[in-house]
Amino acid sequence: LRMRKERPFVFTNMKTGEGLQQIIDFIEHQGMLKD
Known part of the structure; x- marks a missing residue:
């Protein structure tokens, strides 16, 4: 996932x-x- 670089991602x-x-x-x- 080269486009994400260091940003987080989650597969769902x-x-x-x-x-x-x-x-x-x-x-x-x-x-x-939420508190």
Whole structure:
């Protein structure tokens, strides 16, 4: 994934939900949606 360079990435399988919680946690943390 040359285009990402040093930026983080997560692979997610929306059908099985694998990796989905990591995306949710990132959005909650970065969006300051949770205490």
